[in-house]
Amino acid sequence: MLALHGVTKRFGDTVALDDVSLDVTAGRTTALIGPSGCGKSTVLRLLVGLVRPSDGEVMVGDVLVGRDTERAVRRTVGYVIQEGGLFPHMTARRNVTLAARHAGWTPERIGERLETLVALTSFPGDALDRYPLQLSGGQRQRLALMRGLMLDPDVLLLDEPFAALDPVVRHELQEELRAIFERLGKTVVLVTHDLAEASFLGHEIVLMDAGRIVQRGAFRDFVDAPATPFVTRFVRAQRAPWDAS
Amino acid sequence: MRGALLLAMLLAGGGAAVGGEEPLRVGSKKFTESVILGDTVKLLLESDGHRVEHKKQLGGSRILFDALESGEIDVYPEYTGTLLRELLADARLATWNDAKVHLRSRGIGVIGPLGFNNTYALGMKEKRAASLGIRMISDLREHAGLKLGFTNEFMQREDGWPGLRTRYDLPHEDARGMDHDMAYRGLGAGEVDVMDCYSTDAEIVHYGLRTLEDDLAYFPSYQAVLLYRVALETEAQGIVALLSQLAGRISADLMRRMNAGVKIERRAELAVAAELLEAATGVRPVEVIVATRAERVWRRTKEHLLMTAIALTAIILLGLLLGVAAAKVRWLAPPILGFVGLIWTVPALGLFYVMMPVVGLYEKAAITALLLYGLLPVVRNTQLGITTIAKPIMESAHVLGLSAWERLRRIELPLAAPSIFAGIKSAVVITVGTATIGAIIGAGGYGQPILTGIRRDDMAIVLEGLLPAMGMALVLLMLTDLVERLIVSPGLRLKADR
Numbered sequence: 001m002l003a004l005h006g007v008t009k010r011f012g013d014t015v016a017l018d019d020v021s022l023d024v025t026a027g028r029t030t031a032l033i034g035p036s037g038c039g040k041s042t043v044l045r046l047l048v049g050l051v052r053p054s055d056g057e058v059m060v061g062d063v064l065v066g067r068d069t070e071r072a073v074r075r076t077v078g079y080v081i082q083e084g085g086l087f088p089h090m091t092a093r094r095n096v097t098l099a100a101r102h103a104g105w106t107p108e109r110i111g112e113r114l115e116t117l118v119a120l121t122s123f124p125g126d127a128l129d130r131y132p133l134q135l136s137g138g139q140r141q142r143l144a145l146m147r148g149l150m151l152d153p154d155v156l157l158l159d160e161p162f163a164a165l166d167p168v169v170r171h172e173l174q175e176e177l178r179a180i181f182e183r184l185g186k187t188v189v190l191v192t193h194d195l196a197e198a199s200f201l202g203h204e205i206v207l208m209d210a211g212r213i214v215q216r217g218a219f220r221d222f223v224d225a226p227a228t229p230f231v232t233r234f235v236r237a238q239r240a241p242w243d244a245s
Numbered sequence: 246m247r248g249a250l251l252l253a254m255l256l257a258g259g260g261a262a263v264g265g266e267e268p269l270r271v272g273s274k275k276f277t278e279s280v281i282l283g284d285t286v287k288l289l290l291e292s293d294g295h296r297v298e299h300k301k302q303l304g305g306s307r308i309l310f311d312a313l314e315s316g317e318i319d320v321y322p323e324y325t326g327t328l329l330r331e332l333l334a335d336a337r338l339a340t341w342n343d344a345k346v347h348l349r350s351r352g353i354g355v356i357g358p359l360g361f362n363n364t365y366a367l368g369m370k371e372k373r374a375a376s377l378g379i380r381m382i383s384d385l386r387e388h389a390g391l392k393l394g395f396t397n398e399f400m401q402r403e404d405g406w407p408g409l410r411t412r413y414d415l416p417h418e419d420a421r422g423m424d425h426d427m428a429y430r431g432l433g434a435g436e437v438d439v440m441d442c443y444s445t446d447a448e449i450v451h452y453g454l455r456t457l458e459d460d461l462a463y464f465p466s467y468q469a470v471l472l473y474r475v476a477l478e479t480e481a482q483g484i485v486a487l488l489s490q491l492a493g494r495i496s497a498d499l500m501r502r503m504n505a506g507v508k509i510e511r512r513a514e515l516a517v518a519a520e521l522l523e524a525a526t527g528v529r530p531v532e533v534i535v536a537t538r539a540e541r542v543w544r545r546t547k548e549h550l551l552m553t554a555i556a557l558t559a560i561i562l563l564g565l566l567l568g569v570a571a572a573k574v575r576w577l578a579p580p581i582l583g584f585v586g587l588i589w590t591v592p593a594l595g596l597f598y599v600m601m602p603v604v605g606l607y608e609k610a611a612i613t614a615l616l617l618y619g620l621l622p623v624v625r626n627t628q629l630g631i632t633t634i635a636k637p638i639m640e641s642a643h644v645l646g647l648s649a650w651e652r653l654r655r656i657e658l659p660l661a662a663p664s665i666f667a668g669i670k671s672a673v674v675i676t677v678g679t680a681t682i683g684a685i686i687g688a689g690g691y692g693q694p695i696l697t698g699i700r701r702d703d704m705a706i707v708l709e710g711l712l713p714a715m716g717m718a719l720v721l722l723m724l725t726d727l728v729e730r731l732i733v734s735p736g737l738r739l740k741a742d743r
Contacts, residue, residue, distance in 0.1 A: 048644050074646040085641035089659045089734035098655070099645040131736030147645070 001026035001187045002047060002155060007056035009042055009211075016042045018211040019056070026154075029181050029188040031202030033195060035234070038208040040191045044157045047189070048079050060155065075103070078148030082160040086132040086144060093128040096146045103151065117146040120180060138169040145177075149184075156181075158190045162197065174200055195219075195238040207231060268296040269481065272309050272321035272687070275302035277507050277514070277700060278363065278445060278500065282322035284518035286471065286488065288530040292522075293487050300607075300687035302696050306332060308686075310472075311601065314351060319474050320488065324363060326467035341466075349475065356488050357470035361497040364467040365399065366444040368454035370432055381460040382413055385439065393420035394428040394437035404465065405441070412463045444497050447504035469495070494525035508701065541694065542713055548689035549717060552608060552680050556615035557721075560672050564620050565665070568627020569653065578628065585621045593618065593682050601686075611683030611690075618679055619672040626668025630661025663737055666729040673725055677718040681710065691717075 002024040009017040017039045024030050032040040045051045046058045049070030058065040060073045087095050096117065100110045118125055121142040132140055141161060148156060161177075162170045178201055181188050192198050198205045199219035206216040215227040226232045269290055273283030280301050287299045300318060303309055310332050312318045323332075325341055328348075338344045345355050367382055374380070377388060385391065399405040400422040409415070423431070429448055431437035442449060444456055471491065477484050499521065506517040513535040522528055536544070567585070571578040591599070596614050634657060642656045658665075684692025691710035698707030 050640055050643060071646050071648075074644055077644075079641075079644040081637050081640065083637055085635075085637035087638060087641070087656060087660075088739075089662075089736045091736070098647075102645070102647055102651060131734075131739055133736065133739040147641075 001061065002189065003057075003059040004043065004046065004053075005057040005059070007046065007053045007058060009039075009046065009051065010054045015211050017046075017053075020211070020213055021056075022206065022213060024187060024189055025204075026187050027185050028203040029190060029201055031198035031205045032189060032191045032208060033193060033198045033205055034208035034214075035193065039211040040208050041159055043208075044079070044159050044189060044191055047155075047157060048074055048077055075151055076154050078151070078153040078156045080141075080144045080148040080156070080158045080161050082163050083140075086140060086147075088132050091129050091131055092123075092135065092139075092143050095132070095143060096128075096150055099147070100150050113150060113152070114146075117149055120149075120183075121146050122176065136169075137165050138173060141165060141173060145180075153186070155187045155189070156184075158188070160191055160193070162192075162194075177201060195222075195235065207234065209234075268298040269320070269484075270318040271297060271299045272303050272312060272318035273299065273301050274306065274309060274321075275304060275685075275696065275700060277447075278504055279322055280514050280700075281503050281507060281518050281521065282359075282469070282471075284514050285491070285521050285525075286320060286322070288515075288518055288522050289487060289491065289526070289528060290484070292528050292531050293483070295481070295484070301693070302685070302700065303687045304685055308598075308601075313353060313472055313474060316474060316476075317607070319477055320471055322359075322469060323472045324467040324469055325358070326364065326465045330465065348472070352475045354473050354475045354478070354485065355470050356473065356485065357492045358468035359470060359491055360493045360495040361445055361500045362466055362468050363443055363445045363497075363500070364459075364464045365405070366442055366456040366459070366464070367439055368432075368442045368449060368456050369439050371453045371455045373438060374455040374457070379455075379457065381458040382409075382463070383460050384457070385415055385417070386413065389416040391417065391438040392436065393417050393439045394423050394431050395420055395441045396425050396428065397422040399441040409463055412461055445500040445504055447501065447508040450501050450505040451509045469500075490526045490528065495521070499524060511701070511703065538709065542709060545689065545691050545693060545710065546713060546717070548608075548693075549677075549680055549691045549714070552611050552615065552683055552688060552690055553676050553717070553721070556612045556619060556676050556680070557669075557673060559612070559616045560619035560623055560676065561669060563616070564623025564668070564672070565627055567620065568624045568665075569631065569658075571624065571628040572631035572657075573653075581624065582628065585624050588617045589621045593679055594685070597682070597686050607686060608683075608688045610686055611680065611688035615676050615679055615683075619676045622668040622671035622675070623665070624668075626664045626671075627661060630664030631657045633664075634660050659734055660737070662729075662733045666725065666733065670722055670725050673721045674718050677714060677721060681714055 002022075004020050004022045007017055007020050008015065020039070020043070022043070032043055034040050042051065046053060047060060047065070049065050052066075060077060063069050063073055065073050087098070090098065093114070096114060097110050100113065105113075114128075117123070118128070123139065123142045123146060127135060127139055132143070135143065141164075145161070148158075162173060165173065174197060181201070188201075190198070190201055192201075195205075203218075204216060205219060205222065207214045207222065209230055215222060215231050222231055222235050226235065271283050271286050271290070273279040283299050283301060287297045290297045303312065303318075306323070306327050309318070309321050310323070313321060325344070328344055329338060329341070333344055333347060336344075336347055338347055348355060367385075369379060377384075379385065379388065395406055400420065406420055410417070410420075423437075425442075428437055428440040429452055432440055432452060432454075439457075442454070442456070448454070449456060471488055473485065473488065503517050503521045506512050506520070507514055516535050519530045522530055567581050571581040588596075593614065596617070597610060600610055600613060638656065638660070639652075642652045647655065680688075680690050681692035681695055683690050684696050691714040694706050694710035698704065698709070
């Protein structure tokens with residue numbers, strides 16, 4: 001469904017991705033994980049055409065992502081970024097419906113879709129006419145998710161969607177999100193630096209370091225059969241408090 | 246923004262409706278005598294049914310001369326000495342007749358002399374002069390003990406005191422330099438016996454001075470004349486004959502009394518000019534309406550508002566355009582910001598002069614200058630407002646598939662709006678204030694009473710321009726605030742509350 005073929009991305013002298021190839025299976029959730037600066041966010045940004053590869057190809061479905069195709073690609077891809085990237089000058093309702101209005105949907109169709117999404121994400125209906133700054137962190141994240149899902153994309157990309165949330169809200173939202181992913185059956189790519197989150201939400205985990213993919217598989221594979229000493233160190237660094245006892 | 250445009254069009258339309266046949270344009274320099282003569286010419290022309298516009302106190306000799314030559318004005322009062330020694334100095338003309346031929350070749354005709362010679366003169370208290378029997382400058386030779394008090398300029402100029410002393414072989418050693426007003430006061434107190442003055446100074450009447458006859462014809466002649474565009478002879482027949490009625494009819498004594506009427510008695514120039522016209526030619530002005538204060542302020546308000554509204558509309562439209570261009574096209578930013586920043590450093594007075602060959606005088610020039618000055622805050626704040634939008638927000642806009650135009654319209658401009666409005670408010674204050682300078686190039690507005698008040702040393706008249714200008718700035722700021730409340734999203738004001 002999504003694919004990187006031999007992709008290298010350089011920012012000036014810095015190599016963000018070094019000859020990375022990755023296939024993401026349709027209908028499944030893939031978690032990209034790794035330390036800061038490992039290149040995981042760059043993968044997402046390549047998939048929506050926010051940055052272009054220095055070398056190699058990026059495919060969404062059977063479309064090669066490039067200058068001519070990026071706007072078409074974006075209609076089939078929902079993207080939810082850290083802190084939401086919400087438009088502070090628009091109410092929640094307008095944030096969610098902007099893309100649909102731009103795409104020329106009828107008001108009825110927009111209304112129906114909005115109702116579905118409010119129900120799906122448990123967003124409080126009376127908060128639809130508030131501005132982002134009047135919403136709680138959890139509500140903002142739900143709002144960003146609704147906006148990403150508005151055009152009913154085949155693919156959903158999430159970049160650290162829980163980073164700004166306090167632990168309780170974060171836990172709740174993770175549960176809800178997993179249920180939502182299961183119900184929708186969309187192809188999901190999630191970027192996180194938290195292994196527990198990755199294993200809870202992802203069918204498959206892809207661990208990256210310094211612009212390369214180090215290991216991919218299920219959570220148990222990382223514990224039982226680490227590919228390199230880095231994997232062991234990474235897993236150990238993420239242990240839960242109760243592991244220590 | 247739409248409101249401002251509408252207002253500008255309304256005002257522009259209102260101004261144009263008055264139009265019809267082009268009025269004759271009379272100019273005058275920025276001192277009282279010139280303004281009175283300008284008003285006199287205006288009244289004379291009006292008595293014959295012409296429509297006349299008097300562009301008062303346009304500036305100095307050079308500006309008026311250039312304006313006449315380029316056809317911006319049709320007629321203005323000048324002095325022969327100024328022409329020979331300043332304006333035509335490069336042509337090295339020996340006599341006044343040569344000058345007339347030379348002027349004619351440049352399309353400028355001369356009417357006059359009008360009858361008085363406004364040159365340097367030496368003045369003494371009438372009583373003191375009478376008791377000593379002094380009538381002419383030569384008489385001073387016999388009175389070496391007299392105390393002389395001259396302006397610093399007269400002390401230093403080659404054609405001032407040094408030359409005068411040599412020509413008349415005067416024995417006085419200790420002529421002292423002092424301020425003109427101090428000299429008048431010293432004369433009253435008996436500290437000074439002889440001072441320099443201009444032969445038509447209002448103060449000569451006021452202080453009861455006797456001007457000593459220049460019996461050796463030392464001082465150059467500054468005969469008043471009218472200069473006009475030769476083209477008038479064909480364009481508006483009979484005008485030259487009409488104006489020639491003034492030739493030789495205005496004596497130095499008459500002019501002196503008229504100057505005193507304005508400067509000492511504080512009467513309106515137009516009323517004094519009516520008296521002058523009747524005394525000199527017997528022509529009774531059709532109707533002299535000296536505007537009331539309310540009428541004057543209302544007229545200045547319309548002029549000032551027209552200039553300001555047109556300039557601000559252009560500033561906002563062009564400022565947004567340049568600001569957006571500087572924000573969106575990276576290589577355009579340095580030239581655009583550099584250009585508007587550079588203009589900012591040009592002093593307003595100089596800018597008018599530099600632009601004169603291109604845009605001429607009057608409202609068009611004033612509005613162009615205002616536009617150039619007001620651009621910086623709008624351009625800079627628009628550019629800043631757009632480029633400082635948080636990156637995740639702009640990326641979201643991209644990923645939601647918005648076109649470049651939609652991003653600008655729905656995301657970038659609304660988010661930059663608070664910054665843009667701050668820039669517009671700066672532009673409003675700058676424009677209303679700077680527009681007062683427009684008066685020196687005949688664009689009218691609140692600067693006119695300020696200039697007049699300074700010239701006549703009359704605080705009440707200065708305030709007539711100053712206070713409404715401040716009021717207009719405040720009202721326009723309040724209007725901008727109101728528009729800002731309507732346009733800027735409440736979602737952004739929350740941010741300010743936090």
